[in-house]
Amino acid sequence: MPAPTGESAGGSPPPDWHALSAAEVQRELDADPSGLSTGDAEERLQRYGPNVLREEERESRLQVFLRQFKSVLIVILIIAAAVSFFVGEALDAAAILIIVILNALLGYSQEWQAGEAIEALKKMLVQHAVVVRDGERREIDAAALVRGDLVLLDMGERVPADIYIVEATSLQVDEAPLTGESSPVDKTPGSLPVGTPLAERRNMAFAGTTVTNGHGRGFVVATGMQTEFGRIAGLSQRIADETTPLARQMDRLGRDLGLIALGIAALVVVVGLLQQRELLEMFLVGVSLAVAVIPEGLPAVVTLTLAIGIKTMMRRNCLIRHLPVSETLGAVSVICTDKTGTLTRNEMTVVRVRTADTEVAVTGAGYLPMGEFLVEERPIDPLADPGLRQFLRTVLLCNHATLALEEGGWRIFGTPTEGALVVAAEKAGLSRDDAPEPVKEFSFNSTRKRMTTVYREGEGNVAHVKGAPEVLLARSSRVFLGGSVVPLTDELRDALLAEIERYASQGLRVLGAACRPLPAGIEWTVDTVETDLVFLGLAGIVDPPRPEAAEAIRLCRSAGIDVIMITGDNPLTASTIARDLGLSSEGAMTGADLEAMTDDELKERLRTTKVLSRVTAEHKLRVIDILSRDREVIAMTGDGVNDAPALKKASIGIAMGIKGTDAAKESSDMVLVDDNFASIVAGVEEGRREYDNIARFTRYLLSSNVGELVAIVGALLLGLPLILIPVQILWINLVTDGLTALALGLEPAERDVMQRRPRDPQEAILTRNAYLVILILGIWLGLLTIYVFLGLYEVDLDRARTMAFTGLIVFELYNVLNFRSFRFPLHRIGFFSNPALLLAILGSLALQALVVYVPVFNLFLGTAPLTLADWGLLALLGLPVLLAGEVYKNLRLRLGGEAPASD
Template sequence: MPDYHALSVDDVQQNLGTGRSGLSTAEAEERLRRYGKNILREEARETRLQVFLRQFKSILIIILIVAAAVSFAVDEPLDAAAILIIVFLNAILGFTQEWQAGEAIAALKKLLVQRAVVIRDGERREIDAPGIVPGDLAVVEMGERVPADIYLIEATSLQVDEAPLTGESAPVDKAPGSLPPETPLAERSNMIFAGTTVVNGHGRGYVVATGMQTEFGLIAGLSQQVEDETTPLARQMDRLGRDLGLIALGIAAIAVVIGLLQQRELLEMFLVGVSLAVAVIPEGLPAVVTLTLALGVKNMMQRNCLIRHLPASETLGAVSVICTDKTGTLTRNEMTVVRVWTPEAEVEVTGAGYIPEGEFILDGAPIDPLADPGLRRFLQTVLICNHASLGHGEEGWRIFGTPTEGALVVAAAKAGLSREDLPEPVKEFSFNSTRKRMTVICPGREGGGYIACVKGAPEVLLERSTLMLRDGSAVPLTDDLRREVLLAIEGYASQGLRVLGAACRPLSTAADWTPEAVEDDLVFLGFAGIVDPPRPEAAEAISLCRSAGIDVIMITGDNPLTASAIASVLGLSSEGALTGADIESLSDDELAERLRTTNVLSRVTAEHKLRVVDLLSRDRKVIAMTGDGVNDAPALKKASIGIAMGIKGTDAARESSDMVLVDDNFASIVAGVEEGRREYDNIARFTRYLLSSNVGEIVAIVGGLLLGLPLILIPVQILWINLVTDGFTALALGLEPAERDVMQRRPRDPEEPILNRNAYLVILLLGAWLGLLTLHAFLGVYEVDLDRARTMAFTGLVIFEVYNVLNFRSFRFPLYRIGFFSNPALILAILGTLALQAVVVYVPPMQIFLGTAPLTLADWGLLAILGLPVLIGGEVYKVIRLRAGRASRAAG
């Protein structure tokens, strides 16, 4: 496809085979067959069956299914049924959560363009936007979305919001005329692109690309080529599943060999092997992980984070770098006048956003802006020379029109001015990117005649001015005064402020009202400094990221000065700013080195973002990438966790993301990180708890085997402990509140296994203790009654694990520090577990099902006393460790 922006109108017409009357209906229909509909090809959404089957991909789940098959083979149908029930419940839970998230994303979708206006057969027609074809002469007006890539041949005050495509936060001025071939996409002022929005004026032009051939479509296609990243938790759980599978086979095989050497029957030893394999695998672990993540997703939603895939909620907790958009995420996306410079004074304007409340401050004290002649005239001029309007509805105050013009309307409203108080315009010379100014002529208030009100780039107005307003009178604009004004303009720009100037000129009724005649010999009135103010909570969120060891990188389509200024206000330290051109000029190694110290990237493209994410990933970093436009989609998909904007995000961004930020607020991401860290901590807690319990079962069974005893725990009892007893307490452990210093810790290494060497040591020590206690409980009554001995071992292990679960509420702090009742769900789970065990011991049908016999109250008391040291030992260890840590820090 040729570079249409570099062609003349005649060349474009010839290339497309079109003209000023547009295409004929017959030609348009033929081209529609040739080029296809003007729609983006989306990745097909997974069916319900595909989403459901994906829940069975985990290695742990596969091992459980194999265990169920083995149970059936050895004539243990109840065991097999119990395992399969938990597997399917786990799958149903995961499917429900993911499908509901998908439905929520679908509900957020909006059609890119529903209708469009074209000229066909010389007539103006409204058609379905998918029916637009290359060569069509399209018409666009304020408030409409652009239906395709269009080469402009006419434009009147045309401004387009290109943020979804280029990331540029300010509306872009558009005008006809050819441009150099090397002109970057963001600077092609003679083109308007599919998916962008007309915010001012109107225009018409030839459609040069539709559907997937548009700039929007090309980037959408790029995102579809990027493969999804596997989450750290999924990798760790798969690794754990493989390890447990091998351990189960190894222990079962060793036990069978020991039994055969003791000349036990093969069938009995096979049953022992199955029991040990069942004991090794924590059957309830996948379900508890899924339930914990599902509950975490609900918590995330309360923090305005809509999670699309369950593991993404935990991945957020592992994030070490957040690449964030600026406009609307770190800032309010509401342009605001913060300063006004006039020849007499420099005034600060308070208040942020579109709420018309604020004060005008001069030398630290509020002033009446209408009592100052220069300030009053400036505000009147920018209000007259303005197409924006301020309105109030259910969603609060909002601007209709361009954000920059809206900022001026709000500033005037803060001074008590409204358009109704000003004269009606009689003529207008519109703004365009060449003139860089706009003029409105209206009747004069005093002495008759008319007045020209001019608004535009201050340096342009300064060139055309010969006077400036000072003390209510026009005084000559000397060279020294010009230099003073230019220095003030440069000072504002260096602080990242957008600058807009105003001037005026009295006119007589006999004047020749042409732009060149009217916009000369102006009286310069001053200029306003405009900024998109940072969100008040963003600076605190960035500070929290710093304490949590998370790097924040601002990636924006805005200019470097504005980006750097906002970064400075937010406390985001950076050695300068990298532009898209800088990124292209650097090698991978050079760019990776710069990214270690530079946290502000500006004027970047989709390819730049993708390259940055790729380089950061090579450093084993977990990257969260935020974005709202189609230009963000490839990087969102490549990042460890892609975060799309819920309010101003495009469909392409949401479909490529793992999470949708409902309120578009950076602080919500940080809140999500805290929740994700809490989830991972709790998953680590109950994983270690469940495995220590399983080690206890193994030690008890193998110990009995070595002592020549019958099977201490039968498979169905082990399953009951693993699925019911441990399941309830582990799930409640997953609700443990976050530790107070959760956001003062460095991000964890994504490749570090969920069980490190120290964890294995704790698991083995506590598990061995539980197993020996269980064996002791069995031996106490074995000579009298085998069923009662098994019941003592079975119930004893449940009681010992109740004590043990309290040990795992924190790896560092004793109970008195975290509060015994700070997790009420765990207290209820413990009481429920003991109640269920009583049912198992005393209700006849359950006695038959689980092979139990009644116990006396003395038996329960003995078991309670026997297990108490498990808790006391854990608490003593934590107190000693805590005091040793304090002493070490004091000595350091």
């Protein structure tokens, strides 16, 4: 007995099942045409295991929660809290820990649904299967299927395992979740050449796909993890989750700040001891400095900003599954996108009808039954044209699809191609509701390539036929021309064949129609009915591009984002859609082309060829690997099981919300609610805005912290008392700075946000120029604070410290306006364009007033009441901080143009 797929007797590799004959498959499997015996099936089940996917150990809720504490900055804050508690600053420690825990809860709430890809894959497997065992038809649990089982397939059922087809009657299978093929695939017995691509293996039915028409039977050749479905699940399991650019940059920033805090604190303690200050006093000063260096509110502000951004993206039809991903979208430099449903409507549409008389253009897209029929761009009445009317009537009667209006729009029940024909007929005013039931039908299959229905009409019967137009022409002797039936001449036949070729070369799916009044008394068989036909014409059918997709691709081009179409469809159709959308590509590459190239050759070809067709899961992973070597940030879209590994591997995995499988959604970072490519581009724009704002408030918070540091160290070097106590620094970092930083995260996108090239994901969030600005502004703020303190500390230390404390907050509130833009002055961006920031400034002032005047706050924060004159002095001292920033930006615009966005 042979081993399961993935191995065979003696450890040799399994056969290429599709390349074998039915007899060879039966012999290889040691199978029986009357089915396995119960005993044999049980023995094989024990040997090979159940037909289920192997599960990875899932993270518990506690593990997901604890993962939120992996950030270096969070670890440093926890250490700071512990030190504060150890030296008796319990209030400081509690404040820091509250922020840390709230930050973790926010991250946990967003990430609990992550990592469920294998669970989703498992759910897609059917729960039962119909088999022949002991010579009898039985329904069993699909998990009990074994290699060699004889399985019966019927319309509407999910295929329970990988099956070699030995019998098929009009059998069609929807393989879109596995291969990306947009149309149901005909299945027929018979061997195929070795190396036939997965999407073209007509003698195989694969686990997780669905039978859409007909019935058949076949032998199970692979179960569980050995199926194509399971193989993809295995690929997903082996792919590790990657850290986002933002997380890496925040960790790097946390490490840098931690080292700086330790270094400065140690240095100051040493200096203080040399000044013969007390050890405990200097230890408290060291703690104050460490608290001043580390922006305690930064993790919470980043998390809250990303959470708010997620809600904004949801309004733009982008459902983000992991917090940092919303920002990572802004760094995307390559979008690898599916075609069907993403760039196109996923609604097959008749766009042309060619009769023997004329060519008619049909307007309208999708399943909405509204549109015009145009001849030379002039509208006509389709029912007034005898040839067009007869063509539309035939394709409507020879059809299984139905059109229905449901909540959310019009929907087709049936195959997309048949649905397109029904919609075209409805546009002309014809309806299936007016038609009787057929009295006879000869079903479509891939051998006949046609379908026939017979209706009782008047005193006789009429056969209506649709199918491959060249097949119908070969069986036609007459043609409908000029309102009557005339002989089909060789000249006219050649002209129609040329039209078929022309339509196909334009990427259209071509379908023909014919009819025949049946003579009385003949026996109705395929050969007697489908002969001597009257050819009526042909239809050109296409899945039309989304109207907004072309503009979205143009916007990508201006934003420096490369777009690559990756589809399971045929190259000609894909190239046509690409051309219609303005996606420039030197031809198209197939999966076979990719396999014939080295990595270097493929890398070079991807620079000019942007259409990839007939690709597999492995091909997608290879493309991602090659692009990643150039440090590209890759967004990959997908909807099927076959897309799950690539979605997990990509920098941003984007699953389709409407037609996407659970496997794709659970492997993704983002779900596209409307399956629309334009929504991805909208998400990129929002991601760029988020990153810009994170950079803004990170630099703002650090400049504030440098101001605190300069004030404390400067006072120490001047031999002054401690200018700010730890709890005051925490109040600034967590409350006043936190409010304004969060509001800064709501800053609208700059007008040219989609005219810039993607940022380098390796570039630090703090550039050299950013460090310079932070130092200059921080030193300025610190020196102003010392100046305020110097005039009062000998008279009233509490009042002097309150003036320094309040002054630093006032100066920082001026400073936050500098960070609204690194390039444009306020009059260019609009003073009131971010009302949340103005409210945050007013709120911070109100909170500081409470701290200054309410006795309970005086007690906890060591403050004393200030006079109105004190507030006025602080306001005047801080005003130049803002004016200097405005003057600098205006001069830079006049002298040297606009500064880089990341400056």
